[in-house]
Amino acid sequence: MTLATENLAVPGRLHGVSLSLRAGEVTAILGPNGAGKSTLLSALAGLLPGPVSLDGNLLGQLPASVRAQTIGYLPQSGEVAWNLSVESLAALGRLPHRTAPAQDAQAIDAALAALDLDDLRHRPVAELSGGERARALLARVLAGTPRWILADEPLASLDLAHQQALLHRFRALAQRGQGIVLVLHDLAQAMNHADRVIVLDRGFVVADGLPDDVLDPVLIEQVWGLQAQWLGEPGHRALAC
């Protein structure tokens, strides 16, 4: 099960990106502001033109319904166009499916529980805090039970406890065979929770591999311009700058 691209170029934004992502793994896409992370994620989701393939089939040639069932995409912006309830927002994740109401309800309940939204399920999204709204938007993605979850900075506005819970949830989903692709800024989260990291700089992939191999102080200084060193034990590392 792969989501792959070959020589992907978006003028001025991405240059000759080739990679093959594997389901069952948590992949973190890292890089400074403007490096091209969101552009890459939206291209992988099929939202920009480019040669992206799912298990060898070009995304553009797959029916829209199959793409929508298979890839769940969480954009960086936390905007919600309509003032739906949290539950109704999550239910939008079921639209690509034609399953029985009971099955839909089960998927929605599971997504709301996973995001700690049970108590907020009837609340209009306009009356949520930023972090609550971010969790509600992610619930929509989880409710769709997609094989691939592509999430752009899903942890950005969450408190520490919800960040940890979500990282563990992503791990559990990967263990069940889903492909998890996260744009992150926190290198320690990538180091501790990703199976693979891809580092972008000015539109180029400059590193791709195991977190421990890729995120060495030399690369961090080269890409982020920071002198840093890792502290702590594997799985619980912290970055001192």
Ligand SMILES: Nc1ncnc2c1ncn2[C@@H]1O[C@H](COP(=O)(O)OP(=O)(O)OP(=O)(O)O)[C@@H](O)[C@H]1O
């Ligand atoms: N719609 C667009 N049209 C043209 N250029 C864009 C567009 N969106 C982003 N860019 C530019 O493309 C480059 C990559 O942007 P992108 O949003 O992919 O970066 P990013 O790595 O996700 O950054 P950040 O960490 O700030 O979210 C930037 O130089 C940005 O200014």
